[in-house]
Amino acid sequence: MAKRTLTTYLWKNFGIVIAISLCFGLILAFFCKNWQISGLLFALTLSFSLGFGIFCIFLFYQLQHLQKFLDNSENQLDNKIGLNPFFEKSALKIQKISQEKQELSERHQQLDTMRKDFVANVSHELRTPLTVLMGYLETFSEQPDLEPRWQRAFSQMSQQSLRMKNIINDLLLLSKLENDNNLGEMKEIDMPRLLTQLFDDAQAQNRDFEHLIHLEIDSQAHLQGYEDYLTSALNNLITNAIKYTPKGGEIHIRWTEQADGYHFSVSDNGIGIAPEHIERLTERFYRVDSGRSRETGGTGLGLAIVKHVLNQHHAKLHITSQIGKSSTFSIIFPK
Template sequence: MRDWMAAGRGELGRAVRFDLALVLAPLALGWLAVTLGADPAWLWPWVLLPPLLRHPWLLIRLALLMRRQHRLAPPFPLGLWGEVYRGIARYQQRGRKSRKRQIRFSRRFREAANAVPDALVILDKQHRIEWANPAAAKLMNIRWPDDDRRSFTDILTQPEILPFIEAGEYMRPLDLAPEHNRTIMLSLRITPFGERKKQRLVVGRDITKIYHLNMIRRDFVANASHELRTPLTVIAGFLENLLDAPGTPEPHRRPLTLMHNQTERMRSIIEDLLTLSRLEMRDSAEEQTAVDVPDELHLILQEAQALSQGRHQFTAQIDEDLLLLGNPPELRSALSNLVFNAVKHTPDGTDIRLLWQRRAEGIEFSVIDDGLGIPAEHLPRLTERFYRVDRARSRESGGTGLGLAIVKHVLNRHDGRLTIASELGHGSRFVCRFAAKRALARTEPQTAAAL
């Protein structure tokens, strides 16, 4: 009752009153005519038919207008049917505004995509081209709509592209020189999107200048390191002879010792730079074979204990049957860097744990310590070359600032990644994660060596 009273105060109430009047007025006239002596047999049909036929007529008219997609505009019928017409007209107006907004948004999107200097290509779930911006014609030789529905790998024919798309591991870009223009270097990034992430957005960026600068830097570092290694070896040899010579005056021994230590430090830096240069030459490790990681870890642990000289406590949990497909020297370099860093950069009495185990998501090697920890602001930059949290302390410990950079490059070449977690006062955790497909089982049973 309250709803009807509220409706009576508005447009709906007026429409209801009109329809009631439209029905009740003929009934009242018919009743009055019958009381005055009119024959009801012919009177009632003429009285009731007009209001009853009005409803199907307005309904048929509305259905025809909607079928023809006509825009409903005033004047609208009186009564409740007028409210229905007005309501549909409002929905039509909202739909038109929404379509206009979508058209404006889509126009702005096309203008922005056309202005982007990077190549943008949308692929369907069969890796066929659905859309591409103008920059894709220059960088990828993809011209849309001429190449609409063509396979992406039919245009970019490098053999590494299809495995890169199907692998679904898009954390790192794929760098390549396209066949149509070998003078440029492209960096391809792929992002899943769309319904159920079935489509792919391919972004191609021209990194030719950056690539050439990196090549120049790499060649310079490699050449300079090679040129410096020979004179440093000569200097170190003479210093060792002078230190070992019985006739060397005692006052000269301290400066000679300092010179020898600094020479060894420079040799260590040069060796690390040469290692980095070799790692950067190719994205994947060569001569991959089954690496006996447990055996390597036992050797690394012995060396770490010798380096610690009893100042740290070591524990290890090593799966003796778990081997890894990779390059033995590179993996040994990466694993030993993490372990030796834990020894060099933690105080005396620190507990250091080594874990080599299989996880649900792959294979993990972890180095965990309960040392001082690393401030959070330093964690993102730890794998940069020559980056040190405490420069003075790193020099005292003999660190070169290149160890974690080497670890990162080795893991990249072995489909792995490095994660670092640390909290001040609660130690640090360095974890190397490898893909499960690289796991190998030991063919011959071997008992675990005592640590």
């Protein structure tokens, strides 16, 4: 509607200016001494040129006022002077839309802050009573005269309590990662040393899975970052490869330097991930297979934490996978 109105307005003004210029041209032709075809064409051409030039100057003048009007949102009435009524109306609509957009953005930021505060506060408040419950469950489950049926019940309660504790810890970690001011100061990270430590931890986790784990370090580069958070993120990727690869699989951990940055990758020959799931893997509580995730003790927050940690290090995560064949999680750190 606005576009059609603008077109009508421009054509109307263009027609008026051309009509005036034609009259001007005819007057010139009338006063010509030699009334011939060439003189008439010259007059018409001149009038069209003058008319088009006047129209362009008029349009430029109106657009200049429109720009000044839109740039100053605090004093609209003063800016109306010299502005065509059509542009004034359009400018007011544009200005109103801009203000509504800004209000929605501020509201979104406010709601996002409220969400972060709510998650952090609830997680913090749940941790204390959960710790008490876990303490009593551990005490009761260790009683020597406990009946077998109660042993199974206390064992399940202890497992679920531990799972809830892991979820709360991950939520608190996410809340902290979302607040840049709480992370402290970046320090130099010895990546070969860190990866060797993660490899040793992976071998300890691997006892029940019997995978063949390889570590390849082709670069001695160090990074500037938050070592504790980066350790958690990299360990999460390695742990996932161990958990979601069938027994006796093969896992490769690599650290290399390439033209576009430093590359860390974890590859496995496990169950793979369908393409429709890859884009959503870093969402909170998103699971490809809910049943399998619960069996392995996953919280559904691991890759969300990885994404936030990488954002703090200006790094990018790339995921490639084939169902039933392999998966590769790669991180590119800028140089």
